[in-house]
Amino acid sequence: MFLARMNMAGLRPDHDVLDIGCGVGRVARYLCAYLYPSVRYEGFDVMDAAIAWCQENITPAHPNFGFTATPVLNTAYRTDPSLPDAATFRFPYDDASFDFVCAQSVFTHLLPESAENYVREMARVLRPGGISCTTWLWFNDSGYSHPFTEPMERHDTYAVLNPEIPEAAIAYQEDAMRKMFGTGGLVIDGEYPGYERIQDLCVAHKP
Numbered sequence: 001m002f003l004a005r006m007n008m009a010g011l012r013p014d015h016d017v018l019d020i021g022c023g024v025g026r027v028a029r030y031l032c033a034y035l036y037p038s039v040r041y042e043g044f045d046v047m048d049a050a051i052a053w054c055q056e057n058i059t060p061a062h063p064n065f066g067f068t069a070t071p072v073l074n075t076a077y078r079t080d081p082s083l084p085d086a087a088t089f090r091f092p093y094d095d096a097s098f099d100f101v102c103a104q105s106v107f108t109h110l111l112p113e114s115a116e117n118y119v120r121e122m123a124r125v126l127r128p129g130g131i132s133c134t135t136w137l138w139f140n141d142s143g144y145s146h147p148f149t150e151p152m153e154r155h156d157t158y159a160v161l162n163p164e165i166p167e168a169a170i171a172y173q174e175d176a177m178r179k180m181f182g183t184g185g186l187v188i189d190g191e192y193p194g195y196e197r198i199q200d201l202c203v204a205h206k207p
C-alpha cells in the first residue's frame, strides 16, 4: 500500500531514494523489486538490530541498497540519554543526493523540534524537484482528526498518546506540519487523510 502511495506521490524506478527510519526494511523489500539496480537506495534507523538485519538480508542480494545505523535518542525506540538529540541530528548524506525521500510512520515518533529538523534535513538532501512522501497523524480546527489521535493528550500544536513516553505516538495539528514544511524549504503538493491503521500522508517537493 505504501508503495502505491509513493507511486501516487511521483516515485519512479530511476529515483535515488532515502528511507528515513527504515526499520526492518518493510518499505525496502518492495523497493528491491521496483527500483532499477542502477539507482541508489539508502535507509537509516536508530535501531542497530533492525539495520543489521537489513544489511545481512537485503544488501547481499541488492548491493545498491545501503543501510546505516544512526544512534539518536528516542524515548520509545532508543532510550540512552547520552545519545545525540534528533533535533540537531544531521542525516549522514551529502546535500542534493536523492530524488525521493520517504518516512513511513516516523514523524509519528518525533517531537516538534526533531520533526522540524527532519523536514529541514529532507530539504537539504533532496535534489531540486525532488519529492518527499511522509506519513503523519493529524488533527485540525476544521473537524478532522485521525482516529488514532482521539485518546491522545493535546498540547498546543501536537498531541501524545503517553506523556511518559511522548515519542511512542505523536500527532500534529495540520497547520503546524504545514508551517514546518514552509520554514523547512519544502512545498506541499498534497495532503491525503488516512483512516484506521492507514496514517495521514503528506507529499511535498523541493523547489
Ligand SMILES: C[S@@+](CC[C@H](N)C(=O)[O-])C[C@H]1O[C@@H](n2cnc3c(N)ncnc32)[C@H](O)[C@@H]1O
Pocket (backbone or CB within 6 Å): 020, 021, 022, 023, 024, 025, 026, 027, 044, 045, 046, 047, 050, 072, 073, 074, 077, 086, 103, 104, 105, 106, 109
Ligand atoms: C513505526 S516504525 C516504522 C518503521 C518503518 N518505516 C516501517 O514502515 O516499517 C518507526 C521507526 O522509526 C525509527 N525511529 C525513531 N526515531 C528515529 C529517528 N530519530 N531517526 C530515524 N529513525 C527513527 C524507529 O527505530 C522505527 O524503526
